[in-house]
Amino acid sequence: MTLASDASRSDPVRLVLCGAGHWGPNIIRALLDDRRVRLAAIVETDPARRQALESRYGVCTSADLEPHLRDPAIDAVIVSTPAASHASLATAALTHGKHVLVEKPMAATHREAEDLCRHAARAQRILMVGHVFLFNNAFREMKRRLEATDFGRLLYLYARRLNLGPVRADVHAGWDLASHDVSMFLAIKKTLPVTVTASGQCMIRNGIPDVIFANLFFPDGTCGHIHASWLDPQKIRDVVAVGERRMIVFDDMSLQAPLRVYNHGFDRLAADDATAIVDTFGEFRVQLKQGELVVPPTATGQPLAAELDEFVSALIAGRPVESDGRFGADVVAVLEAIDRSLAEDSRAVAVAS
Ligand SMILES: NC(=O)c1ccc[n+]([C@@H]2O[C@H](COP(=O)([O-])OP(=O)(O)OC[C@H]3O[C@@H](n4cnc5c(N)ncnc54)[C@H](O)[C@@H]3O)[C@@H](O)[C@H]2O)c1
Known part of the structure; x- marks a missing residue:
């Protein structure tokens, strides 16, 4: 364009x-x-x-x-x-x-x-x-760290978006809440999942799931799990990325430490690695590493203001935007696959591309 x-x-x-x-x-x-x-x-x-x-x-x-x-x-x-x-x-x-x-x-x-x-x-x-989380400074820093070479291989992602309400009548908890997590998973993986499975429950209204458990299976084997609910009295909003060398937690409810990096992970040991000291059979092929917990500083700033700034700046400069229609359509493709899996007893559903 x-x-x-x-x-x-x-x-x-x-x-x-x-x-x-x-x-x-x-x-x-x-x-x-x-x-x-x-x-x-x-x-x-x-x-x-x-x-x-x-x-x-x-x-x-x-x-x-x-x-x-x-x-x-x-x-x-x-x-x-x-x-x-x-x-x-x-x-x-x-x-x-x-x-x-x-x-x-x-x-x-x-x-x-x-x-x-x-x-x-x-x-x-x-x-x-x-997709306002793409403009959240803590999420941006998380993404930057996931892309850095020292993060190692990303093993899996999970996200929880739980609260008591607000209950929407027009869409279910997946379209309302999990849409945020789907957008973050797609921004991290930069590709669509191949298949999706989902289960859910309709506690308040017939036919409108208020609790969703969804699994996204990406082409490289990474799995992303999302738990979204309007019925949890404890408000939790986090996105967690577990890698071979580190785990990064984006906790949107924490003002002091929205991002935590656990320098914990594991090394795979060759069976003939003479330098490796292992005590148990469980440690024989994999050695666990307990590193430090780091709380990186994250820039302050309102994500919505940054999102609107991106729109206005792109409009003035005549340049493309982050979170464009193509990206939004990919999020909808995943949400639609979640819907189909919910309707078909958690069957694995291919995501339209
Ligand atoms: N990015 C975020 O974090 C975030 C948070 C909340 C809501 N949202 C999104 O914002 C949108 C609105 O959510 P909401 O919670 O404000 O919903 P809402 O139902 O509270 O408000 C929607 C408003 O639109 C008005 N409206 C409906 N049809 C209209 C029309 N044709 N022309 C003009 N006005 C019309 C309604 O009267 C209502 O006041 C949704 O798409 C929701 O997913 C995004």
């Missing part, structure tokens, strides 16, 4: 936010802090919410996106409505020549996500997906 650079522009980037429920106000606050941006309008279908937003933020609101799409002064639309409406709203914005940042999950089906990528390519507009 070729995007025209707008680096010389002196006027602000004019944005419309579509949908401002629970998450929208976070976006509004970050946008109001960015001098390069003018939040031209908030489109919200709930009249009471419109009134509250207008008096709180002093931004004009409306119920209909269409007039803003026809306004040539609007550069871009941020879609933060429930997932079922993402594809239609984002398509409308792209076909009117607007750049789009759409919240995760990008669309309700993989086909819709692929169509959105095609619309963006045809319109030569930026299509970015709000």
Whole structure:
């Protein structure tokens, strides 16, 4: 895709936010802090919410996106409505020549996500997906360390995203919570899993799993496990990468130590390695190593502000974005495979590419 650079522009980037429920106000606050941006309008279908937003933020609101799409002064639309409406709203914005940042999950089906990528390519507009953890400094540092040669081979990944609620009615816990972990696993592995298996339970509402256990099997043999739940009273949000030489824990609930590196691992010993002193049969082929625990410093900064900065900067510079439509479509492909496995008694399901 070729995007025209707008680096010389002196006027602000004019944005419309579509949908401002629970998450929208976070976006509004970050946008109001960015001098390069003018939040031209908030489109919200709930009249009471419109009134509250207008008096709180002093931004004009409306119920209909269409007039803003026809306004040539609007550069871009941020879609933060429930997932079922993402594809239609984002398509409308792209076909009117607007750049789009759409919240995760990008669309309700993989086909819709692929169509959105095609619309963006045809319109030569930026299509970015709000996978906010890709802009989290602790996660970025974790990824950098996983890519460093001294990490050794990555053996497996697991993630837990547990809390009591908030319970969504439109999507299940996989699409709501596990979408974050799928995005991080894909960013780490830089490839799609070949197959997925999943099991889950519907405790609150029929047909909407509130607890999910998913396994992602990557081409090189790495396995990624995700436990997502709306029913756990203890809030846990972590992503763990276990390697031959180190383990890295990204604990999003910890302010003091969001990243911990355990320099523990094992060495494989050749059967004829005369220098190896082993005491038990279990240690004969593998020698365990207990190293130090390191808490690396991580830069402060709001991930959502960094995500929005990426969108606005790319729009001005005419460059591609991190977390683009292609990446978002891959996340949706994995979520769809999780759905199929859930519906088919945890059968291993191939991931569409
Ligand atoms: N990145 C994150 O960490 C994160 C966190 C929370 C939510 N989200 C995502 O943000 C999106 C919104 O989530 P939420 O929790 O704010 O949902 P929500 O239901 O609280 O809010 C959605 C809002 O959109 C409005 N709306 C619905 N259809 C509309 C339309 N056609 N035009 C204008 N407004 C419309 C609703 O009235 C509501 O106020 C979801 O896709 C969700 O997955 C992302």
